[in-house]
Amino acid sequence: MTDSLDVAALTAWLDRAAAVLEREKARLTELDAAIGDSDHGVNMARGFSAVAAKLAGAPPADPAALFKTVGMTLISTVGGAAGPLYGTLFLQAAGKATGKPTLDAPALAECLKAGLAGIVQRGKAEPGDKTMVDALGPAVAALDAAAGAPLPQALAAAAAAAEAGMAATIPLVARKGRASYLGERSAGHQDPGATSSFLLLKALADTAAG
Amino acid sequence: MTDSLDVAALTAWLDRAAAVLEREKARLTELDAAIGDSDHGVNMARGFSAVAAKLAGAPPADPAALFKTVGMTLISTVGGAAGPLYGTLFLQAAGKATGKPTLDAPALAECLKAGLAGIVQRGKAEPGDKTMVDALGPAVAALDAAAGAPLPQALAAAAAAAEAGMAATIPLVARKGRASYLGERSAGHQDPGATSSFLLLKALADTAAG
């Protein structure tokens, strides 16, 4: 149990995320089949396995370099909506991580907040549009609120908020992304991107929990 | 019960045949689906309904004219293998009927024999090749043998022989027509053309029986 994450810990997070997304590939794809185009699981698994390989091949010097590598790798391997959005999240996070050898809860909160802002700027989604923003927004708020608590606890709170946000997408009618084409028929289904956002935050919390 | 068939009786036969083929369309098509291309029922029904319409529209003067009309109509409306073959049967029959106002059993036997010869010349099928020849051949032989008997009895014998010949096609391996492409896999199925030949002869026998 640590109070801040260094490059090794962040790498462990992303390795874990890659494993989780590989395991959850079929479920994410099924969620995307219902209201999208059946590729979210495959896209995310492909992107994060590329991230894990990239980090293993050339370990970055600090969190900022790591986030930049992650962002660039996601952008060039995921494609679809998720690629630029998650890529932007990590690139924006890299900006906030610059100069920091490790990231504590407030620093991670700042990174995540900047990442979310980047996603919103790119994708123009508002809360309640049934997107990953509905998982990430509550997670950022929770992490902010818990930034004074020990890191594992703060990240657990963020993951729990993401999970609640993810579940809350079920009744929503989508207004952004592919699901919006379905109009009212999109209600009753959980958003795949909100789900992958939760999985990423859960992997982060689990990593911090050791 | 008559001893010979005039134009009216022959027209009644073909009307009956059209009705029978319409009724048996699906079954003939199913037989053809198994070892051919699923069109024999439709082709025969289309052709004989055209024949019935043609005969109704312009009643022929004598059996030869009737057979010629039937043959020409079948050739131009049936298509596939059955069109030229049945068409040839009736055209050849027309030749033998020339000058005869009515056809008794020996005359019908001669017509049918000539028709069969025409089919064999066109299609080059031998007995046992799993074609209509396997129903028509025995029918011709039976009619020949029974030509001394009263007409209904002679035609019933021909129909019975056709039925037996039709059933006997089941175990055969096809050597002519589409079914031959299946090789050994054609065995175990009744030939659709032999079946339609039986139906035509049965309709003839039923017509003569009154």
Added chain:
Amino acid sequence: MKKLINAPEAVVAEALAGMAAAHPGLIRVQTDPAFVVRADAPVRGKVGLVSGGGSGHEPMHGGFVGRGMLDAACPGAVFTSPTPDQMLAAAKAVDGGAGILFIVKNYTGDVMNFEMAAELAAAEGLTVDSVVIDDDVAVKDSLYTAGRRGVATTVLAEKICGGAAEAGQPLAAVADLCRRVNANGRSMGMALTACTVPHAGKPSFTLADDEMEIGIGIHGEPGRRRVPLEPADRVAEMLMEPVIEDLPFGAGDEVLLFVNGMGGTPLIELYVLYRKAHEIAERHGLKVVRNLVGSYITSLEMAGASITLLRLDADMIRYWDAPVLTPALRWGA
């Protein structure tokens, strides 16, 4: 049965009407008897090329009518040979005084109907020659059977002979070229699914999810054998092997490689198949100097493909490359 049609009995006529509406500059569609004829027929002094067969193989043959290919095509009912009166009417409509060539796929029905048409045409004073295409190696050839089926080499024969006829070649030369194409073309097909003849209303056969049918023809008929589903590369081997083993291919030969879709197979799969087929051809020392990838001779909505190899000579290459302007094949014009 799920099809974009109105009624089984109307499909062929309505599709022809659609073709007529879509391609008024290239073709005309005649009814009673039905045939598709190039808009400028008859072309004086040119051999008239006539083909035809059952419908359900679109774009073949109607889609190949036009400058540089067929002069006329006779459509039958679905999977049913057209009738002699259609062929006779088509022959008369395209007779430019240099004779008529019937290109006939080897099926009992097609052969007999075209034979009758040729007899009728001869009786009316037309000069007609016929070439029967029988390129399907899935069917064992024999004197005692109906022989090999005519399948995808037909498309190549129609294009190549169309080029020759357009170039003013006489009937004997066009017919000879057609026989050469047939003698040098070999095909083999397979299906992932059966198709449904509209009138029949249900599939001609059924395949389990893990099965495929090898050696199918183009009439929804079952093939030579049913085998477990295999990856595309293995399918390419299963189709190429019997084609190459059969006469007359040899190392160093220049060939046209034709990967054809059966109607329900998307282009992405045909290119996956083409990749391996091309590799196999080269492995055998064949030089793939021309190719065709697409759904040109189909079996309604059947999912599946066929592979054709045609050994080329200089004439075939010249007339393959010649301009063609039809609804389905078009280049150089």
Added chain:
Amino acid sequence: MKKLINAPEAVVAEALAGMAAAHPGLIRVQTDPAFVVRADAPVRGKVGLVSGGGSGHEPMHGGFVGRGMLDAACPGAVFTSPTPDQMLAAAKAVDGGAGILFIVKNYTGDVMNFEMAAELAAAEGLTVDSVVIDDDVAVKDSLYTAGRRGVATTVLAEKICGGAAEAGQPLAAVADLCRRVNANGRSMGMALTACTVPHAGKPSFTLADDEMEIGIGIHGEPGRRRVPLEPADRVAEMLMEPVIEDLPFGAGDEVLLFVNGMGGTPLIELYVLYRKAHEIAERHGLKVVRNLVGSYITSLEMAGASITLLRLDADMIRYWDAPVLTPALRWGA
């Protein structure tokens, strides 16, 4: 899942390899990052046309690369937008000094990836303009949503803008023409069956034997509503009505009517549909002066069709008619 493929993860690369093997004279296929580029790129002084999108829509876009149409196409994974590095590399490869036009179908992923690529390209000193195609009337347009999808009008835009670029039109004019095509093109699609994304392994949705889906896009997504199966003529009405009702068609307009197959629908059905669509267009006083019938923008092996109407102006007609030499569209060359 029955497909002629080897493995879900290999489909796109193998299909591209097949295309490269089949069309060496027309295109080259680059890998890492992947894009299809015309064989003679870059063409000096010509606007470079780049498009791209998820795979599974073949022949779009790779099949439209070549003289008179696209300079390059970037293929993503199946139904997944390609990535900015592909687009940037493609833009550089086709930069002839006259600027680059990105033709982008309106999907969140495509738009964002092309946006990023445009930013990267601008940073490297390239002149890039982008046009987003959003012609699908099945989706209600709104400021608050992702907006209409880009579907079959894309094919027409690529052909017409390709003609204009080939004719030496400057970037501003080609981009303006592209926006005009988009503003005047409207589409609507339907499905008889769903398709199966290779990785997913099962159909995206299921339809009963007596159901069809109206208002589908091209990504195997469910449509706006599920309705009982109807005859083709009624389907034509259901697709044409919303297209014609939407701006900007009016009696007397000259239009291009495009009946497109979704990948698993055979040509005979497309012509049955075309027949009625043409009739409906004429009933509304539209003059169908150009048309296209075939499977050009597909959704894997989905059975179904879309109908597109494009109101034409003189430029559009000129550049539609201009020669094109690509794997999938070819005329006049």
